[in-house]
Amino acid sequence: MERWDTANMDNASETNEDIPVIEISDVKRETMRSSGKGGQNVNKVETKVRLRFDIDRSAKLSDAQKERLKQQIHPSYLADGRFITVSSQTERSQKQNEEDALAKLNRMIAEALLVQKERIQSVQEPKSAKEKRHQEKDARSRRKEWRKKVDRGLDE
Numbered sequence: 001m002e003r004w005d006t007a008n009m010d011n012a013s014e015t016n017e018d019i020p021v022i023e024i025s026d027v028k029r030e031t032m033r034s035s036g037k038g039g040q041n042v043n044k045v046e047t048k049v050r051l052r053f054d055i056d057r058s059a060k061l062s063d064a065q066k067e068r069l070k071q072q073i074h075p076s077y078l079a080d081g082r083f084i085t086v087s088s089q090t091e092r093s094q095k096q097n098e099e100d101a102l103a104k105l106n107r108m109i110a111e112a113l114l115v116q117k118e119r120i121q122s123v124q125e126p127k128s129a130k131e132k133r134h135q136e137k138d139a140r141s142r143r144k145e146w147r148k149k150v151d152r153g154l155d156e
Contacts, residue, residue: 019110020060024102029054034089034097042091048089049097051105056082065113072112084108 014028034048041047055066070081086108088101 019113020065022053022058022060022102022106022109024098026058026060027102027105028054029098031094045094047092047094047097048087048112049094049101050085050087050097051101052079053084053086053105053109054082055084069109069112073108114134 028051030050030052031046032048032050033046055061055069058066060071061083069084073084077084084105086101086105087102088097090100091097121144138140
């Protein structure tokens with residue numbers, strides 16, 4: 001199984017704990033009929049997958065991680081304040097929907113447990129540096145002004 005995408009997590013501080021990977025054995029799995037792709041197959045086969053992850057009973061999370069998850073996960077995904085519920089019905093196969101839902105769950109947990117670095121306030125530019133920059137701009141402007149064609153004032 002692939003790990004979740006960490007491209008958006010470049011700003012992570014070095015104090016982040018290891019983010020656990022949730023396996024299918026760690027969640028309660030439900031299947032139901034999907035409203036997605038599948039034609040007549042949609043009416044016969046249960047391809048939609050819903051995964052429920054119990055935060056409080058998880059052995060993979062520390063107590064601090066459990067509290068952070070409860071604070072960071074959007075309430076629409078939290079059932080009873082302790083279950084993260086994720087579903088998928090985009091594919092025709094139950095197995096693919098299960099993999100998709102598990103990837104969503106891992107991505108959601110990873111983003112919630114990520115601690116962002118504090119941004120450094122910008123420092124005001126020193127007055128001497130500002131004056132030097134303006135002098136260089138003026139010199140550059142004069143140099144370009146000299147390159148222009150001279151109007152000799154001769155009208156024909």
